[in-house]
Amino acid sequence: MSARRAFFTLAIGAVCLLFAFPILWLMLTSLRPQSGVYYVHRGLEFTLDSYVHVLHEERIVQAFLNSGLIATAATVFSLIVTVSSGYMLSRFRGPIASTWFGAIYVFRCVPYISWVLPLYFVTQSWDIYDTYLGLLLPHIAVHICFFSWLMKGFFDGIDPSMEYAALIDGCTRWGAFFRVALPSAIPAIAALAVLCWLFTWNEFLFALILTGQRTPVITVVMAQFVHEMGIEWHLMSATAVLALVPAFVLTLFGQRYVIRGLKI
Amino acid sequence: MENKARWLGERERFTLLLIAPAAILMLLFQVVPIVIGANASFRDWALNDPKKTWVGLEHYRHVLSDPAFLQVVLPNTFAFMVLSVALSLVLGLALALLLNRPFRGQKLVQTVLLLPLMVAPVIAAIMLRWMFNDQFGIINVLLEAIGLEGQPWLTQRWSAFGAILLTDVWLWTPWFTLLLLAGLQSLPKEPFEAAAIDGASRWRVFRHLTLPMLRPVIVVCVVIRSIDAFRTFDIVWTLTGGGPARSTELFSLYAYVHAFLNLDFGTGSAAAIVGGAIILVVGMALYRVLDRVVRVSP
Numbered sequence: 001m002s003a004r005r006a007f008f009t010l011a012i013g014a015v016c017l018l019f020a021f022p023i024l025w026l027m028l029t030s031l032r033p034q035s036g037v038y039y040v041h042r043g044l045e046f047t048l049d050s051y052v053h054v055l056h057e058e059r060i061v062q063a064f065l066n067s068g069l070i071a072t073a074a075t076v077f078s079l080i081v082t083v084s085s086g087y088m089l090s091r092f093r094g095p096i097a098s099t100w101f102g103a104i105y106v107f108r109c110v111p112y113i114s115w116v117l118p119l120y121f122v123t124q125s126w127d128i129y130d131t132y133l134g135l136l137l138p139h140i141a142v143h144i145c146f147f148s149w150l151m152k153g154f155f156d157g158i159d160p161s162m163e164y165a166a167l168i169d170g171c172t173r174w175g176a177f178f179r180v181a182l183p184s185a186i187p188a189i190a191a192l193a194v195l196c197w198l199f200t201w202n203e204f205l206f207a208l209i210l211t212g213q214r215t216p217v218i219t220v221v222m223a224q225f226v227h228e229m230g231i232e233w234h235l236m237s238a239t240a241v242l243a244l245v246p247a248f249v250l251t252l253f254g255q256r257y258v259i260r261g262l263k264i
Numbered sequence: 265m266e267n268k269a270r271w272l273g274e275r276e277r278f279t280l281l282l283i284a285p286a287a288i289l290m291l292l293f294q295v296v297p298i299v300i301g302a303n304a305s306f307r308d309w310a311l312n313d314p315k316k317t318w319v320g321l322e323h324y325r326h327v328l329s330d331p332a333f334l335q336v337v338l339p340n341t342f343a344f345m346v347l348s349v350a351l352s353l354v355l356g357l358a359l360a361l362l363l364n365r366p367f368r369g370q371k372l373v374q375t376v377l378l379l380p381l382m383v384a385p386v387i388a389a390i391m392l393r394w395m396f397n398d399q400f401g402i403i404n405v406l407l408e409a410i411g412l413e414g415q416p417w418l419t420q421r422w423s424a425f426g427a428i429l430l431t432d433v434w435l436w437t438p439w440f441t442l443l444l445l446a447g448l449q450s451l452p453k454e455p456f457e458a459a460a461i462d463g464a465s466r467w468r469v470f471r472h473l474t475l476p477m478l479r480p481v482i483v484v485c486v487v488i489r490s491i492d493a494f495r496t497f498d499i500v501w502t503l504t505g506g507g508p509a510r511s512t513e514l515f516s517l518y519a520y521v522h523a524f525l526n527l528d529f530g531t532g533s534a535a536a537i538v539g540g541a542i543i544l545v546v547g548m549a550l551y552r553v554l555d556r557v558v559r560v561s562p
């Protein structure tokens with residue numbers, strides 16, 4: 001029995017190490033001085049120089065601020081939009097509901113590239129290319145399908161009889177939605193908020209195509225690093241670690257909501 | 265009678281208002297661009313010289329007869345989709361089964377497993393790119409330490425493809441694990457107790473109880489992941505840039521390269537639409553399966 005226990009512990013340990021290793025290695029690299037970065041596995045000099053250097057780069061700091069701002073705004077607005085759409089999908093039957101559900105499923109399948117390429121022209125002709133708005137609005141749109149679907153699942157799990165009771169007692173439909181359904185969906189909304197913030201913070205393709213010099217975001221700046229200064233691994237690792245920090249903090253605090261929220 | 269009709273109207277108005285903001289956003293930022301893209305795919309639309317003259321199916325003919333698209337991009341994309349989903353499903357299921365029992369440190373293990381979920385694909389690709397670096401990467405250092413020869417991983421087609429696949433599996437296995445673990449924990453206990461009393465072997469319990477009861481969750485996971493894996497862009501772009509010699513390009517990258525590097529928006533759009541049509545068919549087929557196993561539509 002104890003042999004099996006040891007095997008179990010060993011297996012779990014190995015798996016954890018395997019999953020954490022790339023991140024640990026990145027952190028280790030970011031702490032090495034420039035001279036030692038190619039031999040991360042050798043030597044024991046550590047320094048925070050790379051972080052200092054990175055945080056003095058105006059463009060990188062700007063990118064962090066932009067990413068944070070866009071992710072936060074996108075989270076707020078996509079929640080407003082998708083919670084009501086998910087509620088509708090869960091509570092109503094009929095032609096409107098099934099048409100909307102079909103549309104959501106079809107658009108969920110459409111690859112991003114098919115609508116992000118022309119979005120380049122759309123945002124330019126509406127004069128919002130390379131601005132906050134030009135990145136924010138597509139980001140809200142991109143999550144509608146998936147989040148409406150998730151939200152429908154959450155509302156399906158909430159007993160609607162309280163809302164019916166409220167309606168019978170003279171509450172309006174809006175009242176039943178805002179005062180009865182919404183408060184009981186708060187854990188699900190929290191899960192969605194965490195996911196939405198992470199998705200937007202981590203998103204790359206939209207930002208690559210829809211932003212230029214004026215509105216740098218962090219993922220694009222990092223990818224440019226790779227292609228333009230592919231040898232400065234210490235700076236790149238430091239930037240990547242810094243980009244991981246907000247996501248990590250959010251995940252840590254939102255973990256229990258996310259785990260509950262990931263249940264289908 | 266009149267009263268009832270008015271009540272129905274009010275109900276319809278309410279449902280429409282609930283979806284109105286979402287529908288308007290989708291119209292402006294998904295439908296409109298897709299229509300523009302479809303229009304552009306029939307026109308001579310160079311980014312630096314947009315003549316916008318009608319060329320009919322010229323771009324589609326070009327894409328569908330491009331050996332790079334038929335012999336590299338499409339096989340790559342499908343191989344990537346199938347392998348990535350299959351590997352992360354098997355690994356994720358194994359981990360979920362391993363974790364599906366109380367033990368000390370479970371919270372810690374769960375947190376570690378959550379790590380890849382919060383990592384941006386771009387960052388994951390940067391990490392792996394550094395680890396697979398041919399001169400200084402830790403993988404080659406370790407290989408040389410045990411007397412093997414280091415490989416230029418990212419400059420050979422299949423090892424580069426393998427690195428892309430590995431990054432994706434690393435990113436998404438935890439997602440499968442968490443969803444399947446949640447599924448496992450919500451299964452009823454009685455059948456398992458009955459099986460234990462009957463003395464069924466672990467394999468038989470897994471094969472005839474766990475797997476069938478878990479099927480709805482597995483199907484949903486596989487459908488969602490397959491659609492997303494098909495359009496993977498960030499990892500490839502950051503890890504190999506589609507190289508060496510465009511041999512690891514997936515479909516999204518192919519469309520991007522045509523539109524923004526070759527400055528041929530018409531061909532890029534045609535490629536995007538061809539790929540979109542393919543995944544729509546695949547997605548619909550998967551949806552049929554899903555709908556048969558668990559009813560999801562209203």
